[in-house]
Amino acid sequence: MNTFVHIKHIQTYDKVSYYSVVFGNETISLFEKFFATHEESNNDKLYHIIKWLEVIGKKYGAQAHLFRPEGKTADTSALPPATSKNPSYVENGKKKPNTLRLYCLRANEHVVFLFDGDIKTTQKAQDCPNVKHHFKLANQITKAIDEAFKQGEILWNDTHTNIKFQPTIRIQI
Amino acid sequence: MEINNIIDTWLSQNGKPEIDKLVEKNLAIANKIQELLVQRDLKPADLARLLNKKPSEISKWLTGTHTFTTKTITKIETVLGVDIIHIEAQKEYVYFKVMVKDQDQEQEMAFETSNVNSQDLDKVKKAS
Numbered sequence: 001m002n003t004f005v006h007i008k009h010i011q012t013y014d015k016v017s018y019y020s021v022v023f024g025n026e027t028i029s030l031f032e033k034f035f036a037t038h039e040e041s042n043n044d045k046l047y048h049i050i051k052w053l054e055v056i057g058k059k060y061g062a063q064a065h066l067f068r069p070e071g072k073t074a075d076t077s078a079l080p081p082a083t084s085k086n087p088s089y090v091e092n093g094k095k096k097p098n099t100l101r102l103y104c105l106r107a108n109e110h111v112v113f114l115f116d117g118d119i120k121t122t123q124k125a126q127d128c129p130n131v132k133h134h135f136k137l138a139n140q141i142t143k144a145i146d147e148a149f150k151q152g153e154i155l156w157n158d159t160h161t162n163i164k165f166q167p168t169i170r171i172q173i
Numbered sequence: 174m175e176i177n178n179i180i181d182t183w184l185s186q187n188g189k190p191e192i193d194k195l196v197e198k199n200l201a202i203a204n205k206i207q208e209l210l211v212q213r214d215l216k217p218a219d220l221a222r223l224l225n226k227k228p229s230e231i232s233k234w235l236t237g238t239h240t241f242t243t244k245t246i247t248k249i250e251t252v253l254g255v256d257i258i259h260i261e262a263q264k265e266y267v268y269f270k271v272m273v274k275d276q277d278q279e280q281e282m283a284f285e286t287s288n289v290n291s292q293d294l295d296k297v298k299k300a301s
Contacts, residue, residue: 011180018180035183047189051196052237053180060204065235081236090195095240167174 004170005141007154010114013057017162020114021141021171030137031114034102042119044091045100049079053114061109070103070125070135076142077106078117078125101131103138105145110161113145144173200237202246202257207235209253223252 005021008029012018020029028036038046056066067077079102080089089098101120105113115138118130125135148154148171155164210220217235221228233239250257 009174009177011178012176032179035179039187043187044189044192047184047187047192048196050180050184050187051189051192052200054184055196055200057180060200065207065232066200066237080238082233083236083238089238090191098238165174 003173005144005173006168006170007113007165011053011057012162013054015059015061016053016057016110016112018053018057018112018114019163021145029114030116030141031102034114034116037116037118038100042100045089045098045119048089048098049100049102052080053112062106062112063109064106067104067106070101071139071142075105075146076103076135076138078103078138101125101134103131103134105138105142107145107149107163108160111163113141115141140173141171144171195240196237199240202241203235203237203239205257206249206253209255209257213253220249220252224248 003023005023008020008022010018010020010029010031018031020031022029035046035050052066056062060066066081067079068081070076070078080098083089083097089096099119099121101117103115103117105115107113116134117138118134120128120131122128125131128135145154148165148169153165153169153171156162157164206220210217217231218228220226221231224231234241246257
């Protein structure tokens with residue numbers, strides 16, 4: 001059976017516009033499902049990622065080094081980016097890496113599609129029972145969105161700072 | 174297309190000032206280092222060499238997820254020859270208005286609270 005998604009606008013800041021996708025006739029986007037799933041159980045980790053989206057959206061743009069490349073066969077990325085030995089995330093007063101992953105497509109420095117994610121428990125996303133489904137789905141949707149760009153279903157504006165598309169667009173994944 | 178503010182709405186309902194500051198400051202420091210490297214036509218690998226670190230470690234620093242210690246910041250400042258963080262006493266700005274043409278208004282405005290010793294209003298007029 002064919003599965004279709006449509007694009008939902010999430011937020012526009014000076015430097016970045018964020019979008020997500022909605023399955024079939026649903027109204028809640030994948031990104032909003034991510035919120036709903038982790039709001040209770042992983043609130044601090046979720047807040048860290050959402051704040052990150054706001055700050056880069058307002059000040060720095062979606063520069064490649066601010067994302068973690070996670071593409072198996074497509075341009076999928078994840079947040080937060082790779083962490084050093086001295087991570088910035090703090091939970092219960094202790095610095096630790098943020099293991100929550102939000103999968104996304106960084107279309108360019110100004111447009112990012114946000115999908116879903118979960119707590120990653122293994123080195124490779126494909127091996128993690130929590131995230132492997134989200135990782136696979138994000139790669140599938142990324143491929144479909146890339147194809148929609150190629151087919152002219154999604155267009156760049158003149159300055160390549162945002163996208164244009166018909167509200168009725170349905171993207172097959 | 175429906176325009177939403179989903180991120181701002183959620184953040185306003187879940188404010189966490191400590192995480193806010195950490196994200197903002199770590200990204201600001203990483204971005205400043207990145208800018209300094211570009212200004213000096215240096216690559217992260219050059220900074221790694223100067224600091225005797227692995228290039229992968231420097232790349233991770235520049236993602237903005239690293240919490241820099243003052244020791245590390247000082248080392249970076251030393252090899253790049255410029256301060257990354259400026260710690261200065263906060264200046265107190267004093268605002269006052271001076272009316273030149275209308276004498277009545279001038280008298281009224283001369284009593285505005287100000288820390289500036291304007292013993293001679295004429296001098297203030299000249300300064301303005």
